[in-house]
Amino acid sequence: MSEATRSIIGWLLNRLENLKHDLLAHRIVLEAVKSGLPAAGVGDVLQAARQSADVHAKLDAKYESIRQRFFQLADEAGVDQASVFLRQMWNPAEQPN
Numbered sequence: 898m899s900e901a902t903r904s905i906i907g908w909l910l911n912r913l914e915n916l917k918h919d920l921l922a923h924r925i926v927l928e929a930v931k932s933g934l935p936a937a938g939v940g941d942v943l944q945a946a947r948q949s950a951d952v953h954a955k956l957d958a959k960y961e962s963i964r965q966r967f968f969q970l971a972d973e974a975g976v977d978q979a980s981v982f983l984r985q986m987w988n989p990a991e992q993p994n
Contacts, residue, residue: 898971907964913987914960918953922946 925946926939934942946952963986970979 898976902976903968903971906967910960910964910967914956917956917960919947921952921956922949925949 922943923946926934926943929942930939963983967979967983970982
C-alpha cells in the first residue's frame with residue numbers, strides 16, 4: 898500500500914472517530930433533554946459531553962486498535978483483506994450503540 902493511500906485511510910479513520918465523538922455527545926444531550934433538562938442547559942451539557950475525558954479515552958482506544966489492525970492486515974494480507982475487516986467493524990445496518 899502506498900504512503901498516500903495509508904495517509905488517506907488514516908485520515909478517514911480519524912474523521913470517523915471524530916464523528917463518533919460528536920454523535921455520542923449529541924446522544925447524551927438528547928437523553929438529558931428526555932430526562933427534563935431545560936433548554937437553557939443544552940449548550941452546557943453538549944460542551945461537557947464533547948469534552949468528556951472518559952468518552953474520548955474509550956473511543957480513542959477503540960479506533961487506535963482498529964487503525965493498528967487495519968494496517969497490520971494491509972501489510973500482511975493485502976488491502977482487500979484489510980477492507981473486509983473495516984466493513985465488519987463498520988456495520989451501518991447494526992443498531993447504534
